Amino acid sequence: MPKSQDRWTRIALYYAIALAGAFAFRAYSQTMPVPTNRDNVWLFALGQLEGIGPFIGAIVVALAFKPARLLTLWGPHRGLVMATCIWMVLVIGSVGIANPYAINPHLFGAMSAIDILVYAMLEEAGWRGYLQGEFGDWPRMRRYVVVGALWYAWHLTFLDHNGLGSELLRLAILVGASIGIGLVADRTGAIMAAAGCHALGNILWFSSEFRTLVSSGDRQLMAAVCAVGIAAAFVAIRARDRREAARRIPRAG
Numbered sequence: 001m002p003k004s005q006d007r008w009t010r011i012a013l014y015y016a017i018a019l020a021g022a023f024a025f026r027a028y029s030q031t032m033p034v035p036t037n038r039d040n041v042w043l044f045a046l047g048q049l050e051g052i053g054p055f056i057g058a059i060v061v062a063l064a065f066k067p068a069r070l071l072t073l074w075g076p077h078r079g080l081v082m083a084t085c086i087w088m089v090l091v092i093g094s095v096g097i098a099n100p101y102a103i104n105p106h107l108f109g110a111m112s113a114i115d116i117l118v119y120a121m122l123e124e125a126g127w128r129g130y131l132q133g134e135f136g137d138w139p140r141m142r143r144y145v146v147v148g149a150l151w152y153a154w155h156l157t158f159l160d161h162n163g164l165g166s167e168l169l170r171l172a173i174l175v176g177a178s179i180g181i182g183l184v185a186d187r188t189g190a191i192m193a194a195a196g197c198h199a200l201g202n203i204l205w206f207s208s209e210f211r212t213l214v215s216s217g218d219r220q221l222m223a224a225v226c227a228v229g230i231a232a233a234f235v236a237i238r239a240r241d242r243r244e245a246a247r248r249i250p251r252a253g
Helices: 003-029 038-065 078-095 105-134 140-155 164-188 191-206 208-213 216-248
Strands: none
Touching: 003 038, 003 105, 003 140, 038 105, 078 105, 078 191, 078 216, 105 140, 105 164, 105 191, 105 208, 140 164, 164 191, 164 216, 191 208, 191 216
16 A cells, blocks of 8 residues: 555544544433532543543554654653653643632642643644644645644544534634644654643633633633743754754764
8 A cells, every 4th residue: 555545544544533532422412421529520520531531542563564653742851841841730730720619729730730731742643743744745834734634533523513604613713723833743752741731722812611710810810820930941942952962963073
């Protein structure tokens, strides 16, 4: 089978698994239990099921076809990427999230930050960790846009009859996010760096937990301070890469 056909076979398998997970979550979410007190607050973790389809799809394709991996979990700059994730947990924990579960707001904030990072990692293992690499021979902007369009369709929001304008806006947001997250993934080689950027969008707009429990002002504060840490780490990674590239250039004479 030609290599191009191999690629589309892998993509079809991955996307079928990702979509199956999305459909299953939509069906289950109608009856999914909601946490009501401290003893069953762990039910929030069931929200991770929405992102598990892309993760499982990427694992199945990796086991079945063993495609080349362009990204790893932490990338070559493990320490800086880890520090960024820890920074996000500390920021959200410091601001705190008041909650009806009798959990200390700062502890619950840290728990929520870990939860949203894990969710983002599950998705990003598929979209940037696997799928973006399949289009590695395409021009950079084209592959970001195509991944963004497939990412939008996977959310299945068009099944909610939100209206054409609303769906076009969501498509534009996700394609724009795909461009930004794709650039970060390519420059850092780290799934968790992409997950950190993904989590920012969820904090601001897409996480129902954050929208319900956190005021708009606090969400903006959390996202802004987290973004400062992500930007600082990104600048440090770029500077380190430039220094290493300069060392590899042979000196004249």
